[in-house]
Amino acid sequence: MSDPFLVVEDLTVKFPTEDGLVNAVTDLSYTVEQGKTLGIVGESGSGKSVSSMAVLGLHDMRTARITGSIKVGGQEVVGLGESKLRKLRGKEVAMIFQDALAALHPFYKVGSQLAEAYLVHHPKASKREARRKAIEMLDRVGIPQPDRRVDDFPHQFSGGMRQRAMIAMGLINDPKLLIADEPTTALDVTVQAQILDLLQDLQREFNSAVIIITHDLGVIAEMADDILVMYGGRGVEKGPAKEVLTRPQMPYTWGLLSSVPDVHGDTASKLVPIPGNPPSLLDPPSGCAFHPRCAHVDKVAGNKCVTELPPLTAGPTGAGHLNRCHLADPVGVFETEVLPVIAPELLEES
Amino acid sequence: MFAYIVKRLLAGIVVMLLVSLSIFLLFWYGPSEPARAICDSKTSQRCTPAKLEVFTEELGYNNAWYTEFPEYVGGIFTGRDITIASQTTRCDAPCLGLSYKNGKPVWDEMKGRLPATFSVAIGGAFLYLLLGVPLGVAAARRRGTVADKSLVSSFLVLSSVPYYLFALLTFLYFSVLFEAPFIGNPGYVPFTESPSGWVGGLALAWICLGIFGCTQYTRYSRGAMVEALSEDYVRTAKAKGLPQREVVYKHALRAALVPVVTIFGIDFGTLLAGTIFTEKIFDIDGIGLWALLAVGQKDLPIVQATALFAAVALILSNLLVDLLYSVLDPRVRLS
Numbered sequence: 284m285s286d287p288f289l290v291v292e293d294l295t296v297k298f299p300t301e302d303g304l305v306n307a308v309t310d311l312s313y314t315v316e317q318g319k320t321l322g323i324v325g326e327s328g329s330g331k332s333v334s335s336m337a338v339l340g341l342h343d344m345r346t347a348r349i350t351g352s353i354k355v356g357g358q359e360v361v362g363l364g365e366s367k368l369r370k371l372r373g374k375e376v377a378m379i380f381q382d383a384l385a386a387l388h389p390f391y392k393v394g395s396q397l398a399e400a401y402l403v404h405h406p407k408a409s410k411r412e413a414r415r416k417a418i419e420m421l422d423r424v425g426i427p428q429p430d431r432r433v434d435d436f437p438h439q440f441s442g443g444m445r446q447r448a449m450i451a452m453g454l455i456n457d458p459k460l461l462i463a464d465e466p467t468t469a470l471d472v473t474v475q476a477q478i479l480d481l482l483q484d485l486q487r488e489f490n491s492a493v494i495i496i497t498h499d500l501g502v503i504a505e506m507a508d509d510i511l512v513m514y515g516g517r518g519v520e521k522g523p524a525k526e527v528l529t530r531p532q533m534p535y536t537w538g539l540l541s542s543v544p545d546v547h548g549d550t551a552s553k554l555v556p557i558p559g560n561p562p563s564l565l566d567p568p569s570g571c572a573f574h575p576r577c578a579h580v581d582k583v584a585g586n587k588c589v590t591e592l593p594p595l596t597a598g599p600t601g602a603g604h605l606n607r608c609h610l611a612d613p614v615g616v617f618e619t620e621v622l623p624v625i626a627p628e629l630l631e632e633s
Numbered sequence: 634m635f636a637y638i639v640k641r642l643l644a645g646i647v648v649m650l651l652v653s654l655s656i657f658l659l660f661w662y663g664p665s666e667p668a669r670a671i672c673d674s675k676t677s678q679r680c681t682p683a684k685l686e687v688f689t690e691e692l693g694y695n696n697a698w699y700t701e702f703p704e705y706v707g708g709i710f711t712g713r714d715i716t717i718a719s720q721t722t723r724c725d726a727p728c729l730g731l732s733y734k735n736g737k738p739v740w741d742e743m744k745g746r747l748p749a750t751f752s753v754a755i756g757g758a759f760l761y762l763l764l765g766v767p768l769g770v771a772a773a774r775r776r777g778t779v780a781d782k783s784l785v786s787s788f789l790v791l792s793s794v795p796y797y798l799f800a801l802l803t804f805l806y807f808s809v810l811f812e813a814p815f816i817g818n819p820g821y822v823p824f825t826e827s828p829s830g831w832v833g834g835l836a837l838a839w840i841c842l843g844i845f846g847c848t849q850y851t852r853y854s855r856g857a858m859v860e861a862l863s864e865d866y867v868r869t870a871k872a873k874g875l876p877q878r879e880v881v882y883k884h885a886l887r888a889a890l891v892p893v894v895t896i897f898g899i900d901f902g903t904l905l906a907g908t909i910f911t912e913k914i915f916d917i918d919g920i921g922l923w924a925l926l927a928v929g930q931k932d933l934p935i936v937q938a939t940a941l942f943a944a945v946a947l948i949l950s951n952l953l954v955d956l957l958y959s960v961l962d963p964r965v966r967l968s
Contacts, residue, residue, distance in 0.1 A: 339872055341868060341871060341872060365877065369874045369875075369876065370874065371874070372871070372872055372873065372874035373872060373873040373874035374874060377872070378872045380865055380868070380869060380872075382865060385864070385865035385866065386865040386866055386868070386869045387866055387869065388866040388869070388870070388884055388887075388888075389866070389888075389962070389963070389964055390887055390888065390961070390962060390963060399873065399875070400873045400874075403873060403874050403875050403876075404874060436963045436964070438963075438964050452869075452873070
């Protein structure tokens with residue numbers, strides 16, 4: 284097996300602000316292989332976007348304090364100079380942002396924004412070639428009449444088309460890694476499904492590695508091979524998608540699962556919100572960052588949840604599935620206490 | 634687009650009518666005797682009530698304003714004959730009346746003064762944009778650093794000095810105390826007469842307007858740029874791998890210019906309408922100085938004309954800005 288294309292190790296990102304140091308990401312490690320999709324889930328402020336922006340070196344280098352290691356295709360990104368980072372951005376690693384209306388420049392034509400992305404990494408190409416390439420990519424992502432729409436401004440596109448154009452721009456240089464930051468959040472559900480299908484097709488075609496960042500577990504379930512759950516800037520659960528979704532081992536993940544509405548399930552299943560607010564990144568809680576909102580703190584002896592940060596280690600089901608929890612038998616607790624509340628129909632069937 | 638321009642121009646004409654009407658009415662119902670100025674000058678300061686009454690009758694102040702005003706407006710388009718002190722003068726279109734002071738057509742004198750005012754306004758605006766926008770961009774890029782903070786605070790101090798004081802001090806130091814060569818003797822020399830004299834005579838006025846205006850434009854463009862730099866599409870530009878200068882000067886500045894252009898439109902109109910302090914202090918015979926003199930001499934036609942000119946300048950520069958707006962921002966549809 285070849286080395287993973289992206290290796291993130293002990294990544295820590297801090298921002299000094301007027302109120303103090305924000306610990307946006309702490310000791311985060313993950314890998315993504317070519318052709319695979321990693322889903323990063325977490326609520327706002329969990330550090331999911333911040334960590335992936337670090338992969339492209341998009342943070343303001345004068346203020347952000349980044350330590351640890353990010354290796355893209357073997358090349359270390361942390362501390363890399365601006366000119367070398369530039370060669371990586373959009374070429375090796377491309378990013379798709381969440382709100383395409385805001386992420387596309389309102390004053391430039393869609394086609395010229397795509398062509399610009401191509402030209403910057405193909406300095407020898409003519410403007411004509413870049414335009415042809417832009418039309419080709421718009422066609423590839425399913426925009427009708429691409430040779431005409433190429434001269435439209437972003438506001439003349441529909442929401443779904445804008446996101447398609449954004450994807451076309453991301454893929455125009457055949458990147459080896461595509462980071463999609465909440466690619467479907469701003470779209471309605473039918474368009475959302477189309478965009479996800481498109482991303483999957485394109486991934487197969489280009490065999491690129493994909494990171495999909497979302498708070499929507501439905502998106503994750505459809506797209507991801509592996510899942511990383513983030514909370515308070517740290518990874519709290521990590522493993523193969525199926526494992527994490529069916530046998531989650533961290534109370535925060537249970538909370539995420541419980542708060543997903545399910546139109547197919549019967550009404551007996553309850554929607555359970557996670558109580559409390561996301562942790563402050565300025566002054567994180569002691570011990571496990573989730574303990575103030577966790578219903579299972581009492582099950583751990585010696586008040587360990589409050590005093591001691593649990594390590595991210597292999598859980599009871601094997602080496603591939605890691606969790607950051609003090610519970611001795613998290614799977615048991617999930618099956619006896621959580622599952623009956625959120626999906627009673629599953630238990631009746633079995 | 635064409636329909637929009639026509640609509641705006643029609644609206645502009647209505648504004649101009651209202652502006653000149655309100656000035657007109659001021660002389661009708663205001664606490665002054667508008668014929669007094671002309672009576673004084675024609676009788677060598679020996680204006681008797683009887684003579685005043687003759688002039689008042691002759692100038693039409695005994696008629697109702699609504700018969701005189703249409704005549705005034707009509708004169709602008711067709712010209713008219715005006716009789717003062719039993720002497721009839723032909724006033725060609727655009728007739729803005731005859732000066733009560735010297736009896737000459739107002740438009741003739743205005744024509745002579747326009748180049749001076751335009752020279753002052755264009756040079757000053759050019760200088761403050763040239764200084765202000767790049768400084769604002771540079772400050773936005775270094776936001777929060779010592780350089781940014783000291784620039785912002787020193788400009789805040791500078792812009793809180795009253796403009797006339799600033800201009801007077803400039804005049805005092807450069808003209809009176811240092812007797813600076815080339816620029817130390819301000820005044821208006823037509824460009825066609827002597828280009829170097831034109832530059833030298835206006836330099837101090839330009840520097841004053843430039844420095845004072847640039848403090849504001851630095852602030853505007855810094856604010857607009859800080860906002861633009863935090864936009865998602867600027868991050869997208871960076872994520873594409875574009876070099877920093879393209880990210881800043883192509884993607885961010887393009888967006889930041891829109892609000893700056895808007896403010897500039899209003900400012901430039903005001904600048905044209907009269908830089909009274911500047912023209913007075915630096916001895917430039919422009920529209921502003923003229924208006925000031927006319928008010929003192931109760932020379933109604935000149936006051937009328939300068940007010941009308943101010944309205945035209947503001948309306949046209951605002952229209953120009955709106956048109957420019959639709960060029961800068963494709964989302965703006967003029968209708």
